[in-house]
Amino acid sequence: MVQVAVLIPALNPDQQLVQLIRKLQQVQSDLLAFVVVDDGSDNSHQPIFHKLAQFHEPKLHILHHVQNQGKGAALKTGLNYCLQHFPQIRGIATMDSDGQHTVTALQSCLQQFQKNPQHLVIGTRQFNQKIPFRSRFGNLLTSGLVRTFTHQNISDTQTGLRVIPVAYAQQLVHFPGNHYEFEFDMLLKAKAAGVTVTETPIPTIYLNGNRASHFRVVRDSLAIYSRFLKFSASSLISFFIDIGLFSLIMMLVEVHSLRNILVATIIARSLSAVVNYLINHHLVFGHAGQRTLLKYGCLLVVQMLASGYFTSVVTGILPDSAGSLTPTIAKIIVDLTLFILSYWVQRDVIFKEGRHVDN
Numbered sequence: 001m002v003q004v005a006v007l008i009p010a011l012n013p014d015q016q017l018v019q020l021i022r023k024l025q026q027v028q029s030d031l032l033a034f035v036v037v038d039d040g041s042d043n044s045h046q047p048i049f050h051k052l053a054q055f056h057e058p059k060l061h062i063l064h065h066v067q068n069q070g071k072g073a074a075l076k077t078g079l080n081y082c083l084q085h086f087p088q089i090r091g092i093a094t095m096d097s098d099g100q101h102t103v104t105a106l107q108s109c110l111q112q113f114q115k116n117p118q119h120l121v122i123g124t125r126q127f128n129q130k131i132p133f134r135s136r137f138g139n140l141l142t143s144g145l146v147r148t149f150t151h152q153n154i155s156d157t158q159t160g161l162r163v164i165p166v167a168y169a170q171q172l173v174h175f176p177g178n179h180y181e182f183e184f185d186m187l188l189k190a191k192a193a194g195v196t197v198t199e200t201p202i203p204t205i206y207l208n209g210n211r212a213s214h215f216r217v218v219r220d221s222l223a224i225y226s227r228f229l230k231f232s233a234s235s236l237i238s239f240f241i242d243i244g245l246f247s248l249i250m251m252l253v254e255v256h257s258l259r260n261i262l263v264a265t266i267i268a269r270s271l272s273a274v275v276n277y278l279i280n281h282h283l284v285f286g287h288a289g290q291r292t293l294l295k296y297g298c299l300l301v302v303q304m305l306a307s308g309y310f311t312s313v314v315t316g317i318l319p320d321s322a323g324s325l326t327p328t329i330a331k332i333i334v335d336l337t338l339f340i341l342s343y344w345v346q347r348d349v350i351f352k353e354g355r356h357v358d359n
Contacts, residue, residue, distance in 0.1 A: 002090040002091060002113065002114050002117045003032045003086075003088055003089050003090055003091075004030070004031060004032060004089060004090065004091045004092065004093050004110060004113065004163065005031065005032050005033040005034070005035060005082045005086050005089050005091075005092050005093070006024060006031055006033070006035065006092075006093045006094075006095060006106070007037070007075065007078040007079065007082060007092050007093065007094045007095070008020070008034070008035070008036045008037070008078075008094070008095050008096070008097050009037045009039055009071050009075055009078065009094075009096075009097065010036055010037065010038055010039065010041065010048075010074075010097040011038075011039045011040065011068060011071070011074075011097075012041045012042060012044075012045040013041065013045060013048050013097045013098070014045075014048065014098075015048070016097065016098055016099035017036070017048060017052070017097040017098075018048060018051055018052065019099070020095070020097065020099070020101075020103070021034060021036070021052055021055065021057070021060065022055075023102075023103040024103060025055075025057060026103070027103055027107065030107070030110065031059070031093075032059070032086055032088070032089055033059045033060075033061060033082070033085075033086055033089075034057070034059055034060045034061065035061045035062075035063065035078045035081055035082060036049070036052065036060070036061070036062045036063070036097075037063045037064075037065070037074040037075075037077050037078045037081075038062065038063065038064045038065060039065050039068055039069060039070070039071065039073070039074040040064075040065045040066060040067045040068030040069065041068075049062055049064075061081070061085075063077060063078065063081060065077065069178055070178035070179035070180075070182075071178075071179060071180055071182065071183070072175075072177050072178040072179050072180065072181065072182025072183065073178035073179075073182075075094060075172075075182060075183070076172065076173050076175070076178075076182070078092075078094075079092060079164070079169045079172055079173050080173045082169070083166065083169060083170060083173070089166060090117050090165065090166055091113055091117060091163050091164060091165055091166060092163070092164045092166070092169050093106060093109065093110065093113075093161075093162065093163045093164075094160060094161065094162045094163075094164065095160065095161055096160040096161070099205065100160070100161075100205045101123065101160065101161045101202070101205075102202075102205070104203075105123050105161060105202035105203060106123075106161065108123070108200050108201075108202060109121045109122070109123050109161060109162070109163050109200050109202070110163060111200075112163075112198055112200045113163040116198055117165060118165050118167070118195070118196070119165065119195070119196045119197070119198040120163070120164055120165065120168060120186070120187075120190055120195050120196070120197050120198070121162065121163040121198045121199075121200060122154070122156065122159050122161065122162045122163075122187075122197060122198070122199055122200070123156075123159050123161030123162070123199075123200055123201075123202035124154075124155050124156035124159060124199040124200065124201055124202065125156050125159060125202060125203070125204040126201060126203075126204050139156060139157060139158050142157040142158060142184055143155060143156070143157050145188075146187055146188060151191075152187070152190075152191060152197060154187055154197055154199070155199060156199070157184060157187055158183070158184075159202075160183065161202060162186075164186075165195065167195075168190070168193060168195045171193060172186060175189075233279075234275075234276055234279035235276065235339055235342070235343075237275060237276075237279070238272040238273070238275050238276035238279075239335065239339075241268070241271060241272040241275060242268045242269055242271075242272035242335070243268075243328060243331065243332065244268075245264075245267060245268035245271060246264050246265060246268040246327075246328065246331055247325070247328045249263070249264035249267060249268065250264055250324060250327050250328065251324050254324070256326065256327050258308075258309075258312045261308055261311055261312045261315065261327055262304075262305075262308040262309075262312075264327075265304055265307050265308035265311065265331075266304055266308070269300065269303070269304045269307065270300075270304075273296075273300045277296050295349060296346075299342070299345055299346070299349075303338055306334075306338065307331065307334055307335055307338060310334045311327060311330045311331045311334050314330035314333055314334055315327045315330040317330075318330055
C-alpha cells in the first residue's frame with residue numbers, strides 16, 4: 001500500500017479541526033502521519049491546538065508560524081516537514097481545517113491515488129447546488145484560465161483536498177506565492193511538470209455560508225490572477241512600443257509593400273521584444289535558464305515573419321479608407337491573435353518550469 005501523510009493548514013480553527021483529527025485517528029492505519037500547521041492563529045484559538053496536543057497521538061505533528069504568513073506558506077511549511085521527516089511516503093494529502101472535507105472524501109481520493117501514485121489527485125466538489133457566490137464565481141474564473149492556458153479541464157480549481165505525489169511536492173516547496181495563489185499555481189504548472197491531474201468527486205459542504213474561509217476576495221483573487229495580469233501588462237507595454245514604431249515607419253515610407261511592412265515589423269518588434277523579454281524573464285515567469293534567450297530569439301524571428309506576412313495579407317483585404325493607418329489596423333488584428341500563441345509558447349517552452357529545467 002502506498003503510504004501517505006495528511007497535511008492540514010489552520011488559521012484560527014474551531015472544533016471542526018478537533019473532530020477531523022479524531023476521525024482521522026479512526027482510519028490511521030492507512031495514514032503515516034497527520035501534520036497540522038498553525039498559521040499564526042491568535043491567542044483565543046490556541047486552546048484548539050492545546051486540545052490536539054492532549055490527544056498524545058504519536059502520528060500527530062503540530063507546527064506553528066509565529067505570525068500569519070498565508071495558506072500557501074503554511075502548505076509549503078507542511079510539505080517540507082513531511083519530505084524531511086517521512087522519507088518513506090509516496091504522497092501528501094492536504095485538507096482544510098474548517099469541516100469542508102470529510103474523511104470519507106479523503107479516502108476516495110486516496111483510493112484513486114493508490115491506482116495512480118504519480119498523479120495529482122484532487123477532490124472536486126459538485127457545483128449543482130446552492131453555494132456561496134464568491135466560491136462559484138472564483139472557481140468559474142480560475143477554471144476558465146486553467147482551461148485556456150493549459151488545455152486542462154479542471155472543474156474545481158479551488159478545492160483544498162488534494163493528494164500530491166512526492167516528486168511534485170519536492171518542486172512545490174520552491175514555488176513562489178504564500179497565499180491562495182499557491183494552490184492555483186499547483187494546478188497551473190502541473191502539466192509543465194509532467195504531472196497529470198486526476199479528479200475524484202466529493203460532497204460539497206459549506207458550513208455557515210463558508211464563513212470560516214479566510215479567502216480575501218479582492219486581494220487573493222488578484223494574487224491568483226497576477227501571473228496572467230503581469231504577462232498581459234508586459235505584452236501591452238510591448239504592444240504600444242511595437243505599434244507606435246511600426247505606425248511611425250509606415251507613415252514615413254508611405255508605400256505599403258510587403259518589403260516595407262516586413263522592415264517596419266522587424267525594427268519595431270526587435271525593440272519591443274527586448275522590453276518584453278526583460279519583463280517576462282524577471283517578473284512574470286521567474287525562470288532563468290541559459291537557453292532561454294536563444295529560445296526567445298527563435299520565437300521572435302517566427303513571430304516577426306508571421307506578423308509581417310499576415311499584416312501584409314490583411315492590409316490587402318482591408319478597404320483603403322483608413323489611408324496610412326490601414327497597415328497599423330491590420331497589424332493590431334494579427335498581433336492580438338499572436339498574443340495568445342506567444343503566451344502558450346513562452347509558458348510551456350521558453351520559461352518552462354517543472355522537471356525540465358535549463359542548466
